[in-house]
Every structure is written in structure tokens, then in C-alpha cells.
Amino acid sequence: MRRKASLILLAFAVFFTALSPLMRWYAFPRLAKIPPSQYQTMVLEAKPATLVDYGTMKPKKVDRLTIVQTLKGNVEESEKIEKSADRDVVVWDAQTYVEGPDKKMVSKIPERYIFDAHSQDPVHASGESADGHPVKREGIEFKWPFLTEKRDYTYFDARTRTSAPIHYKGEQTFRGVDVYYFEQTIPWTKVDFPSVMPVEGIDPRTLEKESGTTMWYTTVRKFWVEPTTGAPVYGEEEHKEEMRGGTLIGEGRDKVTAFSGHVKMREDFIESTVDLVKSQRILVLLLTSYLPWGFLVLGAGLLALSLVLEARSRRPGDPPADPSRSPEPEPAAA
Secondary structure, three states: OHHHHHHHHHHHHHHHHHHHHHHHHHHHHHHOOOOOOOEEEEEEEEEEEEEEEOOOOEEEEEOOEEEEEEEEEOHHHHHHHHHHHOOOEEEEEEEEEEEOOOOOEEEEEEEEEEEEOOOOOEOOOOOOEEOOEEOOOOOEOOOOOOOOOOOOEEEEEOOOOEEEEEEEEEEEEEOOEEEEEEEEEEEEEEEOOOOOOOOOOOOHHHHHHHHOOEEEEEEEEEEEEEOOOOEEEEEEEEEEEEEEOOOOOOOOOOEEEEEEEEEEEOHHHHHHHHHHHHHHHHHHHHHHHHHHHHHHHHHHHHHHHHHHHHHHOOOOOOOOOOOOOOOOOOOOOO
16 A cells, blocks of 8 residues: 555656746746736826927926826737737837926827737837837837846837847845846937927928937936846936027027936836736746745655655565566475
């Protein structure tokens, strides 16, 4: 009976030991994915900020500038792209909407971001764009990969429509969460005027050509990323835009500030983001750590118990059986 129980325990030991690496290297890449239908809104603020007054073409101080960033999963488009990409794809129709204290629109920049649901690597397909311009992204945007590493990444900047390194700066603790801090500096770069201007009747496609005025932009981008989920729990930008030269800004001036402000996540969105990331972190750890290591320990324990039962199933002093020897025949009865 003990020997039979020993064999059953041995079978379970082999099963759980084999399940350990399968959970980490097979199940995790297939189960840990961004859902294609995800919808997320983030609100950021710059208090105070500087904006250009298009009536006087002079910069003015405002108490508050609000930035609403929306990410909406496009399930229909993701299903179309998956047929040719041969992997799970997420399509985010994103929009960054900026409004002043009077609730009037300052700028509106749409994007379509297409990426691998697990790795967050960009997937190049028709429709990939930033502010109405076709792009071919390199690197990540909005989210880091699951199990973020302590290294630099390539991050896409929608304003310049180019990618540049975002540097790992070390470990920190933010609101009780262990995070990696990343920072990216985009130097002063000539960019296009936004495709949607806050003043009616202005065509941004011809504005630079007709006036000779150019738009320039720089920012210092900061993210605090929870490494298990790859989700930023907090972000900031020191953002500046200037219009330079030409007739638009008036005589006697070589530049005017179009926008300047230190943009930060609003407090209520910080709290909800931290709570969401904490709950998602547990799910990822189940697939990458808790279950794989638990199955491995369980398998080792069952193997040890199986060996103990096997040893106890033998009577003390019994020689081990020799399968090569056949049993001697019993003497015939007289």
C-alpha cells in the first residue's frame, strides 16, 4: 500500500515540477496581455502656466492648464491587424486634449498607437499615426513592458514624431509602491504646428510657409514605473513651446512663448492609478513568481515524501530484490 502511494506521489511530484517552468515561460506570455478593449482617461494639470494670447501674440500667465489624455481600445481594428500580424495586437486611439482655465481648447493631438499585447513592441500597420501624420514608431509609448528591466528604453515622442532614449535613473518608492524612475529630455526641436489650432480660420499646413514663423518644442519627461506590470504610477513633464521668427509674432521680437508649464498628474488620478497597479501587480506575480516557485517547492516536497514512503515500504533487513534471479522451485511433497 505504501509503495502504491509512493508511486502516486512521485507522479504528482513530476507533474508540479514540470508545471513550474510552463507557468512562467508558456502561460505568462499568453495570459499577461493588455485587453484590446481597454479604455483609460488620465487628467494632468500645469499650475500655473504660460500661454500665448493669439489676439495680441503675447504670452500671458494663467492659473491652471488642464490636459486630458484618453486611450481607447479599437477592437475592430486590432482584429483586422491580428490576421496578418500573427500575434495579439492592441490598437489605441489616443488623444491629448489641452484646455485653458476658460475651458476653451488650446490644442488637440490625436494618435493611433498599434502594439503587441504582451511585449508592448510597436506593430507597424496602416493607420499608425500621430497628429494626423503617418509614423513608424520605434520603442514604447504610454506603457513599459511587463517585468520592466533596470535599463534605458526607446520612447516615442508624439510632438516631434521621433523616438529617443528614456534613461533609467534608479529605484524609488512612490506612495508605498517600489518603482523605477525614468527620465527623457527632448532638446529644442523644430516641430509642425498642431493640426488643430485654437483660432478658427488658421490653416496650420500653410501657416509656416505664409508667415515664416516656426514652432519649437522641448520637454523633460519623467515617469515612475511599477516594474512588475510596466505601468507608470506617476508622470510629469516640464514642457515648453515657442514660436520663432516670421511675421506672425510681430516686429521687434524673435520669439514668443506659446506654452510653458510643469505638467503633473492630478491627485485623484494618482490615487486611482496606484490602487489599480497594486491589484494588477498581484496577478502578474502569480504567473511569474508565486505559482512557478510554489509548484516547484510542492514538487520537491512530494518527491521527498514519495522517497520516504518507498523506504518505509521495505522491511528492515530484507535484501534488495535481484530481478535477474528467478525464484527457486519448492520441493515436491512426498
